[in-house]
Amino acid sequence: MPxxxxxxxxxxxxxxxxxxxxxxxxxxxxxxxxxxGPRMGRCAATANSRLKSPGTFTLxxxxxxxxxxxxxxxxxxxxxxxxxxx
Numbered sequence: 001m002p003x004x005x006x007x008x009x010x011x012x013x014x015x016x017x018x019x020x021x022x023x024x025x026x027x028x029x030x031x032x033x034x035x036x037g038p039r040m041g042r043c044a045a046t047a048n049s050r051l052k053s054p055g056t057f058t059l060x061x062x063x064x065x066x067x068x069x070x071x072x073x074x075x076x077x078x079x080x081x082x083x084x085x086x
Contacts (some may be wrong), residue, residue, distance in 0.1 A: 009081045014054040017078035021051070024068040039067040 007015070021036075030036060033051050034044030040061045042050075050057050065075060 010055065013078050013081060017054050017075070018051065020070050020074045020078060021064070021068065023074070024070045028068055036064060040064045 025033070025036060032044075034048055036051075037044040037047035040047055040050070040063070042061060046061075050061060
């Protein structure tokens with residue numbers, strides 16, 4: 001059986017951000033990730049690219065969080081590492 005490397009702190013935070021975006025995307029009735037592009041002020045290809053590598057989001061593009069009405073509590077783990085997980 002292959003060894004499994006534990007996720008880095010950055011990878012865990014990226015997963016939290018993507019989980020929050022996915023949850024509120026579905027609540028807003030948005031089917032495809034590319035449809036988030038206009039809400040980010042970008043094209044569908046850019047939206048897909050940013051979601052594949054969340055570390056490349058710009059501040060302007062992260063305003064998507066506001067457009068999807070994601071509450072701050074759901075984003076805390078995406079921007080601050082949970083000290084209980086260390």
